[in-house]
Amino acid sequence: MKTTSLVAAVLLAACTDAAIPAGGISKFARKDDHASSPPHYPSPWMDPEAPGWENAYASAREFVSQLTLPEKVNLTTGVGWMGERCVGNAGSIPRLGMRGLCMQDGPLGIRLSDYNSAFPGGITAGASWSRKLWHERGLLMGTEANEKGIDVLLGPASGPLGRAPTGGRNWEGFTVDPYMAGIALAQTSVGIQDGGVIATAKHYIGNEQEHFRQAPEAIGYGFNITESSSSNIDDKTLHELYVWPFADAVRAGVGAVMCSYQQVNNSYSCQNSKIINGILKDELGFQGFVMSDWQAQHAGAATAAAGLDMSMPGDTSFNTGLSYWGANLTLAVINGTVPEWRIDDMAMRIMASFFKVGRTVETMPDINFSSWSRDTFGYVQSAAKENWDQINYGVDVRHDHGKHIREAAAKGSVVLKNTGSLPLNKPKFVAVIGEDAGSNPAGPNGCSDRGCDDGTLAMAWGSGTSQFSYLVTPDAALQFQAIEDGTRYESILNNNRWAQVSQLIAQPNVTAIVFANADSGEGYINVDGNEGDRKNLTLWKEGDELIKNVSSICPNTIVVLHTVGPVLLTEWYDNPNITAIVWAGLPGQESGNSITDILYGKTSPGRSPFTWGRTRKSYGTDVLYDANNGQGAPQQEFSEGVFIDYRHFDRNSPSTDGTASSDDAAPLYEFGFGLSWSTFEYSSLEIQPHIDTIYEPTSGDTIAAPELGNFSIDLADYTFPSDIRYIYQFIYPWLNTSSSGKEASADPYYGQTADQFLPPKAVDGSPQPKNPAGGAPGGNPGLWDVLYTVSATVTNTGDVTTDEIPQLYISLGGKNEPVRVLRGFERIEGIAAGQSVIFTADITRRDLSNWDITAQNWVITKHEKKVFVGSSSRNLPLSAVLE
Incomplete structure (x- = not known):
């Protein structure tokens, strides 16, 4: 036997879309008390005239037209873990001189490599509210990946969006707000691709917790379930919240989208x-390829029919040598189960x-590194221990990227409280307290995929991590600053040396800086009982x-928090001896330098990309920690709809005067909040309406599915x-035998036509009606028509030059709509004392629209629309009704 890529027929042919008649379905249905997903077939094919893709399509067509069927299958199937x-x-x-494409994590730098940079986590990058820094971060990550020989970088992330504050991987994304997340996702994707590498928007979609995301992983934690969890999301919520950022990335031209582990x-x-x-290919007009998350593929022909384009890492489970695709996909095309146009x-x-x-083949x-060893020589095929060769070349791709990392992490730090102790100015005596200020005794990479919480927290754990080539700790950087200033400096880098700490901080003239953290990560790692998701919101x-x-x-205590998201500050935030609180997020390799730049006022801080609630319960959402459906798929009901984070807090504790409320349901620090080194006044709100163009639903038919040659x-x-x-465990596109299809694939259904076990229209390559809400990458082009331009004057009324981040929110009106939603922002840098600047923001049709589940399109309702401008979601001194 020369290939082991065999699967049972049920795996090849299974399809899990609910058996709901096609046509006229306006929203997700429920069946047997569980949500179900309506079918949509056939899988939309590429559009040669899609804006921004014309040249790429022509080159791809020319290249793919030369390929044999096994070569096409090779493009789509991973070779195995x-x-x-x-x-x-x-x-x-x-035959055409093309090596296999290299896919590599991740969203904050290159995982399992060397001589690469460790960038700030997504949530810290998000807190900068800077389009410029988002693009630059992507560009530098893309450049590094390109120079390592990586073809597809597995990032950025906007899934999870952050439905529950305890979600383990929230930190990989930028923010809980879909509008802001969409801009960050798009800017980062463009940056990565400007660096010559394909970006991957992930995880699509509804992957909002680690618990039960994969049944085998959950079983390993002692749960008796047979299927991965289901995120049950209604149509309106899906469009207005979770799909929204991906639409921005698609419009920006992202090349890949990674589908997620759990069910929807x-x-x-x-x-x-x-x-x-x-939604992704038809409505949003996505022209790139959909790849599976690693082991997120659960069927063969069904996944091809449903729109999957690339199987990763290729084997059904790690190191089985079995594949749902590979030889099975070859056979499925030969026997007509998967039509030629689909392959x-x-x-x-992909091409x-x-x-x-x-990129070009020539x-x-x-690829100048190996994920599996840091040795110079080793096995190219690590699983099979085959082909001994040089596998690592020590190529240094960092350049001067540390400058960006330092700036981005500083500008992504948020000052939550400051009664006057910041910025520091040559203090007489600084005492730094806490393990989080120091080094991991095992080294910055001492825990695999950062799966521990030892020393300062500069990134969380999981596949979305990177190797540190160095890590500047807060202790090192602050001590260097103290030496430069002539400041006395001592640090106690242990949380349990209270006798020594109390003696130190009781001395006169001391400024005590306390460092603490809260970690989380991906579900395959358990740190102190946190199975990816956090057990609680405490430090x-x-x-x-x-x-x-x-x-x-100590009457002058400054608190610095390195956390993956919000923590509960209620018990101590208002202590008058705590003169400042700074959230420093996950800053990456320049951690100490970045926090020093903020504490000493060398850099302007950012704004919070999430809400700080008073209690865990006040968020209204949480992770599902217990299996609730017997041995079947745990059911995670997204019953809160679009009301997550500030939308939830505003509904339960509205701020009628534009300021934060003090009741228990109100946030402690609201979304968008952050103190500045100066004060600002907002005035002169002006709204310029533009000619109201007509929103035309897209009509007509697509071309027929292109078929590029007989085989x-x-x-x-x-x-x-x-x-x-033959290499052991390697996934190949060739068959075991030519005697019969059944023997070649272990498929007793061989010879049956696809319509006997695939849904209606799954193999239909005839011209299809265009989606009225579609028409171009990102959706109907009319959604981006600018209907209004809003401007306001922002004046620095203090005496320090610093940045300001004005924000624009809109009330869409209607009984079941959020009080207001973010629809504009800008980080305006270097506003001098006394200087006035103009903040402007365009309001598009999309910004004013809601998803109509009956029309299956975006509509602007008749409810009054109101615009608000200010410095946070609850500090909005300017407002006006949109006529």
């Missing part, structure tokens, strides 16, 4: 035809994304007690070549 140097590797096309309305995300075919479209989408970012850089390692103890003695249906043409040496 640890089958090559990268975390994901597609098969090669040696009881259909696995990577074979849910509604969310992939219906052509998969290959076209169009490749060409779109400027100039593909060599780790008795950080709250440390802060309370220090502030009970043989003789099984003998696809058996394993005699001149290829």
Whole structure:
């Protein structure tokens, strides 16, 4: 036997879309008391005239037209876990000189590499509210990936969006607000692709917690379930909240989208035809390729029909040597289960994304590192221990990227409280307290994928991490500053040395800076009982007690928090001895320098990308920690709809006068809040209406599905070549035998037509009606018509030059709508004392629209629309009604 890529027929043919008749479905239905997902077939094919994709499409068509069927399958199927140097590797096309594509984590830098940079986490980057920094961060990450030989960088992330504050991977994304997340996702994607590497918007969609995301992982934690959890989301919420950021990324030209582990309305995300075919490819006009998360594929032909374009890492489970695709996909095309146009479209989408970012087969850089070893020499095929060669070349790709990292992390730090102790100015005596200020005794990379909380927290844990080439601790940087200033400096880098701490901070003239943190990460790692998701919203390692103890003695206590998201500050934030609170997020390799720049006022701080609630319960949402559906898929009901974070707080504790409320349901620090080094006055709100263009639903039909050439249906043409040496566990596109389809694929359904077990229209390649809400990448082009331009004057009324971040919110009106939603912002840098600047923001049709579940399109309701401008979601001194 020459290939082990065999699967049972039920895996090849299974389809989990609910058996709901096609046509006229306006919203997600419920069946047997569980949400279900309507089918959408066929899978939309590429559009040669899609704006921004014309040249890429032409190049892809020319290239794919030359390929044989096994070569096309090789493009779409990974070679297996640890089958090559990268975390994901597609098969090669040696006949045309193309090595296999390299897919590598991640959203804050290169994972499992060396001589690369560790950028701030997404949530810290988000807190800068800076389009310029988002693009620059993406560009530098893309440049580093390109120079390492990576073709597809597995980031940025906007899933999870942050439905529950305890969600383990919220920190990989930028913010809880879909509008802001969309801009950050788009800017970062463009930056990565400007660096010559395909960006991957992930995780699509509804992947809002780690618990139960994968049944095998949950079983490992002792849960008796058979299926991964289902995120049950209604149609309106899906469009207005969770899909919204991905629409921005698609419009910006992102090349890849990664589907997520869990189910959406009881259909696995990577074979849910509604969310992939219906929303992503049809409605949003996505022209790139959809890849599975690693082991998120659960079927063969069904996933192809539902719109999946690339299977990663290729094997059904790590190191099985079995694949849902590979030889099975070859056979499925031969026997007509998967139509020729679908495999052509998969290959076209992959290669169009490749060409779109400027890559060519002739100039593909060599992969110069191995994810599986830091040794110079090792096995290229690590799983099989085959092909000993040089695998690491020590290529340094960092350049001067530390400058950006330092700036971005500082500008993404948020000053939550300051009664006058900041910025520091050559203080007489600084005492730094807390483990979070110091080093991990095992080194910055001492815990695999950062799966511990030892020393300062500069990034959280999981596959979304990067290797540190160095890490500047707060202790090191603050001590260096103290030496420069002639300041006395002492640090106690332990949370449990209270006798020594109390003696130190009781001395006169002391400024005590207390560091504490709270961590989280991906579900395959358990840190202190936190199975990815956080168990609570308190600080780790008795950080709250440390802060309370220090502030009970020291009248000038400054608190610095490195956390993955909000923590509860209620017990100590208003202690008058606590003169400042700074959230420093996950700052990356320049951590100490960045926090020093903020504490000493060298850089302007950012604004909070989430709400700080008074209690855990006040958020209204939480992680589902217990399986609630017997042995079946746990059901996570997104019953709160669009009311997450500030939208929830505003509904439950509205601020009628534009300022924060003090009741228990009100936020402690609202979304968008952050103190500045100066004061600002907002005035002269002006609204300029533009000609109200007519919103025209897209009409007409698509072209027929392109088929790029005939191929043989003789099984003998696809058996394993005699001149290829079989590598153990490697996934190949060739068949075991030519005697029969059943023997070649272990498929007893061989010979049946696709319509006997795939949904109606799944193989229909005829012209299809265009989606009225679609028409171009990102959706109907009319959604981006500018209907109003809003401007306001922002005046620095203080005596310090600093940045300001004006924000624009809109009330869409209506009984069941949020009080207001973010629809504009800008980080205006370097506003001098006494200077006035003009903040402007365009309001598009999309910004004023709601998703109509009956019309299946965006509509502007008749309810009054009101615009607000100010410095946070609850400090909005300017307002006006949109006529």
